Amino acid sequence: MHRRIIAPGALAAASLLLAIPASAASYSPGAPGIGDPYYPYYGNGGYDVSHYDLRLRYQPRTDELQGTATILARTTQDLSRFDLDFLLNVSEVRVNGAKAGFTHSQQHELVVTPKTPLAKGTPITVVVRYSGVPSAKSAYGFTTWHRTPDGAVAADEPEAAWWWFPSNDHPSDKATYDVSVAVPDGTQALSNGTLQSTDSRLGWTRYSWRQTKPQATYLATLAVGRFDITTGTSEGGVPVVNAYSRDLGDNDGAARASVERTGEIVDWLSGYFGPYPFASAGGYVPNTTTGYALETQTRVYYSPKQFAKGANASVVVHELAHQWYGDDVSVKDWKDIWLNEGFATYAQWLWSEHEGEGTAQELADYVYASHPADDPFWKVKPGDPGADNQFDDAVYDRGAAALQALRNTVGDKAFFRILKGWPKAHAYGNASVADFERYAEHVSGKPLAGLFDTWLFQPSKPAASAARAASPARAGAAVARPRSWQKIEAAHGGHGH
Template sequence: MHRRIIAPGALAAATLLLAIPASAATHSPGAPGIGDPYYPDYGNGGYDVSHYDLRLTYQPETDQLSGTATISARTTQDLSRFNLDFLLDVSEVRVNGAKAEFTTARQHELVVTPKTPLAKDTPMTVVVRYSGVPSSKSAYGFTAWQRTPDGGVAAGEPESAWWWFPSNDHPLDKATYDVSVAVPDGTQAISNGTLQSTSSRLGWTRWNWRENKPQATYLATLALGKFDITTGTSESGVPVINAYSKDLGDNDGAARASVERTGEILDWLTGYLGPYPFSSAGGYVPNTKAGYALETQSRVYYSPRQFANGSNTSVVVHELAHQWYGDSVSVKGWKDIWLNEGFARYAQWLWSEHEGEGTAQQLADYVYASYPADDPFWTVKPGDPGPDKQFHAAVYDRGALAVQALRNEIGDEAFFTLLKGWPRQHAYGNASVADFQKYAEQISGKPLAALFDTWLFQPSKPPAPAARAASLAKDPAPAQPKSWKKIQATNDVHTH
């Protein structure tokens, strides 16, 4: 018989382990990324957010933003610590009322350790107090906060939340929002959803906005500055709120001539896409230098440059179509971007037809004929373009070409049933290209794997037999549709 000698340190460690409840020992940190291969560090694991309550104060002269974020969530595992995506300076974090330890990691991670580990499926309220100058913060070599002469703007894809609120920053974790911002009198705060109220006190005005439908973090927007705000109602009864910076200069008239048609275009889109999915609509045009537009939910962001050549209803159509394809139904992963951009571009083709400037078929034929087989355009796969080509022109144009090929394959009756049914099938949720193919096969009763592979996943121009089978490219040199240049001018809507 041998006696086992235990060193004093080991004995202490063993005693400590015995003192920890068995359940606590199984708790583990949430993943620092949600698992998207395009952006491995974006989003987080271990919890699911249901609501963000953001109560903020902003000083336009200094770009100073401060406030408190209250995040309602539920754990999805036995959780010892978790991450939030955030860049501003944090002074305090509480989890379920108790002060939590926190630190930073990587380029945009706030790491939170609750006082007590949390069991799986436990409600979690996280309070983060913070402040900072968003325009002074950068990650991965860029900043998504746009400083303007009279304030600032948060609107960017695939990220912009880090610069103004802590979040689980990936489309898979959608939530509702209350955004309350105090600004000096004479300055306005624009955000998503419905303006619940405003109140003024001691030289400050507080603006209270609410988005009551699930919203992806990149679709949350905040614009702070001096705006002219217009309100109205579409013919179908949707409240429309638009806002224009007071210093747009020569672009002001064209911006208003375009964005003020939001209600009309929205009602027109419902004929193709079904009932509008949100409680309000509209857009805003701040005095920014960037040239892109973005489908920020229910309150589209437009840069002034979109209107540099006059009115631009095509970009309004594109961004409003995203309210169904991208906002209500969001991607499961960023590789599924075709579900957003291919269909928003196709809506522009349908608008072209509505305006008598070229049919969708004519536009599809022109796209197919415009790029020879050896053009790099065809090497981009709209169904999985890669993070570096996520917003390549091919995702838009080849993506819409794939939509037309699908329409020709299954016929108009099934196609337009599909176009309306998809946003209803996955309303306020997430879906993938594979999910869409399955649904299209269900609606049409046809096997579509070969068609999807040819038009979305092959890094080459679909050969002439495939094009003819999809009723495309019958004319080797089709005339350029009248709307072509207008639509091409919006190819950079998300390039920034």
């Protein structure tokens, strides 16, 4: 992802003093946040979601969204009430079939009080009926709902769900999805996974999508507009669905020349990371004014600005690498973002080698030589960058250089075993930087705590010996910029700008 926001960690929690029946005195409210150190009020405590069923109707002309969300979950404590992350207007909430009380709290919290308290371990079905104009809603001074000339897009990080469906909005609570969207005839609706059906009646067409593998809420996407949709299958057998707004103008050819290589790149990445983890792949390029791309699961979002200077297969490599590193294996907390961005950037370095435009070592040398010791670049710790620096260049570039240092330390055989084994070891789950450190030590048989501390947690430039850099970098001389550099950097353009 390629956008930075200000964490709301300084915001005080609102006190919600709702009466609890005497018979439920031992029951307590679920926390209004899941406990992430960067974003204390993202996600919620007290339950774990297994499935979202979203039945939506969207009118592009007015930006009006109507929806019914059915959420399947299980309580993880005795609950008197619980929160969902959501912004739109709610008309009704039911919990296990019974009407529930609800109110809005803070900037994005929907607080639900079931008719009777819920015991720990109880399966629950939550139905939320809602409507609203997403573009009219803001939280913490921003919106992640992007209107287009012919529709809208929900795609952003670290949050996007609040604007279109109620959720437990944190990567640590992954779930499967059914997303069914009715839009005016002549307009298409795209989401994650595979298209199950289309149904046209009375001037509206309903598109039903299904994601059968666990998916983080920020990786759920919705795109409505007039698209040119292409379909195919990679040589390795992965179905591919790509879509392009019909009004991309001068960027259309470059976008297609890049995104239409999705199948080829998925197969190529499978050689490094193991079998592709999902039932489909693809991407879409809507006519938006944003500048970033985002690894929305199975259906990558690309801004047309990514292709303003011509075709860029490197950004496609970056976002598709996230399907393993970020989507299949997701972060435990947002401070673990290096596990997403450092690895996706290193995939671009491997692609650069593949294309003959600079080796991974040459790219690592260039990163090392390009930033003097007093450069603020070295103050950012990729292993725990802080919310304000979550998408800083250092997380990408120093993060990838850390992997080259690991490769040099353990050797190619062990290094590529680590790259391929990690997604299998934590398939469809969550993991932390500490988990990766332990895994790398286990696979390589080498103590690596010092290497990871130097590259990921020290706010200073590693010594040249730690960098294993080429002799010009060690001597402080200029290092030639690899030909692939500009396209690699474009993949993390737009964050915070």
